[in-house]
């Protein structure tokens with residue numbers, strides 16, 4: 001992910017590992033630490049320790065603050081969403097490889113479509 005200059009002219013932008021950026025994107029998408037751990041096939045403590053390292057790098061006390069700081073630092077793009085069909089489509093549109101969260105969201109979306117086709121019910125994109 002491209003990291004722009006700090007909008008507030010503060011300290012240097014910390015360099016984050018891809019997993020740390022993904023952790024932020026998943027938090028921003030509303031996932032809990034437990035859900036992130038499950039998606040990664042990690043123990044919850046493993047996901048938590050990534051979160052701790054991330055919060056330290058961002059100087060944030062909570063996950064909520066970490067997401068906010070990441071937006072301020074332009075690590076997260078607030079105009080984009082991840083983890084669902086729309087996020088997946090946005091990656092495709094930009095010619096990017098979709099991130100893991102968006103691939104997962106797309107799979108859930110397709111499962112929902114298939115289920116809807118089978119039962120003739122309305123589309124339910126929740127798995």
Ligand SMILES: [Zn+2]
Nearest residue numbers: 082087099102
């Ligand atoms: Zn994505």
